[in-house]
Amino acid sequence: MSDPLLAIRDLHVTYATGDGPLPAVRGVDVTVDRGQIVGVAGESGCGKSTLASTVLRLQPPSAQVSGEVLVNGRDVLTMRWGELRAVRWAGASIVFQGALHSLNPVHRVGTQIAEPLRIHQPTLGEARIRGRVAELLDQVGLDPDRARSYPHQLSGGQKQRIMIAMALACDPELVVADEPTTALDVMVQAQVLDVLTELVRRRGVGMMMISHDLSVLAHLCDRITVMYAGRVVEEGAAEQVFARPLHPYAGALSAAFPRIGDPAARFAPSGLPGDPPDPRNLPGGCSFAPRCPRAADVCLPAEPELTPYAEGRAAACVRVGEPDTTEVAS
Structure with a gap:
């Protein structure tokens, strides 16, 4: 069996702030295989x-990082600048969540799509680069003439499609999509996600899709990883995590979206009391316990480890398998 395309192992990321260290990621493991979409x-x-x-070592200088981020077996965190520059765009690329803030307002979008091509494939020549830009625009559903447009002349959905075209320009093996449909209306969201996933499937590359919307991930992804307070609390096949979650937090995320055609779902309670914990002052034991409708004394002594279960699933909850007689607070 070949090595995974992306293997994140025991990753810790802590930011230095004026109020003390802020642990944003705490011991996370994620794996993405070729041709797989992981949410x-x-x-x-x-x-x-x-x-x-x-994944592309884009964290600010204040971040303290440990662990491994292996792309094609090479650790991004230990690469020298020249090696890292060769991986970005060509080996792995990212679609940022805010196209409005990611595109340069004073350059035409065709120039911006061409930039990674000029950096990573300098022998192409300008004519072939222009042809490649036109091809990419067509693939994401835009008229190639849009290459002459400035970002302010495009709608939100069109700008996001430009970001997708940039991410795919150099045929990377891995695409990271960080909430690519933020601030888009529902119809445009569906169009952008269809474009992105179709292109990824057609090219056979791997993708890590970041979203707060578990229903979207269940529809698009092969597997889902659920995070809370910087840790993984559940992972497994996408449909299973959405339809039959093991962890109460994953259950709350799933319950936030009514099932079409299920009248009972229209009246089911949803939502969680309180707010996520301050990473600088995490509660003892399970970080989710203060908001969990199933919390008990057994949850408090120590933070539960991510434990494997049947069908390739895992959850960080000591009460998995117990009868659920509680309801999520509205």
Whole structure:
């Protein structure tokens, strides 16, 4: 069996702040194989965007990072600058969550799509680069003439498609999509996600998709990793995690989205009391216990480890398998 395309092992990322160290990612493991889409879900502040940025070593200088981020068996965290520059865009690329802030407003979008090509494939020549830009625009559903447009002349969905075209320009083996449909309306979200996943499937590359929307990930992904307070609390096949979650937090994320055609889902309680914990002041024991409707004394002595279960699933909850007689607070 070949090595995974992406293997994140025991990753820790801590930011230095004026109020003390802030642990954003705490001992996370994620694996992405070729041709596979792996989703990472969780509320804002759970560490998923930090995880995404660390894959290409884009974290700020204040971050203290340990662990391994292996792309094709090579650790991104230990690469010298020249090696890292060769991996970015060509070996692995990222679609950022805010196209409005990621595109340069004073350059035409065609120039911006061409930039990674000029860096990584300098022998192509300008005519072939222009042809490649036109091809990429067509693949993401835009008129090639849009290459002459500036970002402010495009809609939100069109700008996000430009970001996808940039990410795919150099035929990377791995694509990281960090909430690529943020601030888009529902119809445009569906179009952008269809474009991204179709291109990834067609090219046979791997993708890590970051989102707070578990229902979207269940539809698009092969596997899902659920994060809370910087740790993985559940992972498994996408449909199983969404339909039959093991961890109460994954269950709350799933319950937040009604099932079409299920009248009972319209009246089911959803939501969680309270807010995610401050990473600088985590509670003792299970970090989710203060918000968990099933919390008990057994949850408090120590933070539960991610434990394997049947069908390739895992959860960090000591009460997995016990009858669930509680309801999530509304």
